[in-house]
């Protein structure tokens with residue numbers, strides 16, 4: 577916060593104008609009490625060629641509680657797994673909507689028991705980084721782009737969480753044993769095949785123990801038809817406002833409809849070249865409810881005959897909740913054979 581006591585606001589995409597010279601850091605997450613950027617957990621210092629100056633980040637720091645008005649303009653497997661996957665004990669209970677660009681709501685605890693978080697270890701504590709989805713007692717799926725920046729030893733997988741700032745009952749952390757990237761990740765189109773399978777290390781001889789707050793999601797069948805208009809649930813601790821860099825403290829969830837790929841490939845949306853067969857779009861072309869930064873890697877589950885199946889993994893989008901820029905998801909049904917082959921070794 578550069579010594580300013582009133583908090584900070586993050587601005588993306590060169591809001592203060594593009595910089596010049598080498599780009600030294602790609603992803604960084606600071607606590608706010610560091611004295612230099614170098615103290616923030618981000619080991620990959622060095623010129624980064626993946627970013628453009630049009631993506632430069634800016635931070636606005638506040639004196640005391642002075643804040644300019646928030647901009648609310650939307651423009652700005654095992655047998656056990658098979659039996660219990662996809663069943664939440666708590667029915668999603670809508671609460672009054674609050675003003676958030678992502679448009680989601682705080683999820684009822686236990687309503688998304690498959691939603692896990694990937695955290696990055698800092699010097700004194702860990703930080704939320706991405707979402708992930710439990711699919712068995714040893715395995716989670718996430719977005720490949722979520723686990724490419726750091727060595728696997730710097731990540732922690734947390735299951736059973738709801739309020740990130742307190743230790744919830746039944747919350748557990750695991751170390752990652754292996755990260756399996758999809759072999760065709762980022763081949764061809766940017767973020768193509770954005771899926772990775774994590775195997776966690778057993779903790780005191782046990783994998784993930786399933787409880788009312790911790791359960792796997794079911795995998796869809798390979799032949800699942802992604803019908804436009806199907807309403808599915810996304811969840812995560814990602815950013816809840818386009819203008820706020822802060823992540824949600826409590827798990828958020830929202831319902832979004834699957835969009836026609838044809839509509840998503842229109843030139844005013846993403847055009848024909850950005851979407852591959854392993855992707856699909858969901859959300860609202862008029863803008864509003866959407867996944868956002870920090871949600872990626874997390875689940876989109878769709879209800880089929882009383883079960884929740886993992887149809888999508890939150891992957892990318894231009895901004896959050898912008899008109900004609902819906903969320904893009906990894907199409908899990910296209911990767912069932914790969915997932916099974918990795919799990920079965």
Ligand code: 4AZ
Nearest residue numbers: 867868869872892893903
């Ligand atoms: C992200 O940066 C991200 N609106 C995830 C999802 C969306 C945009 C960005 C979709 O992780």
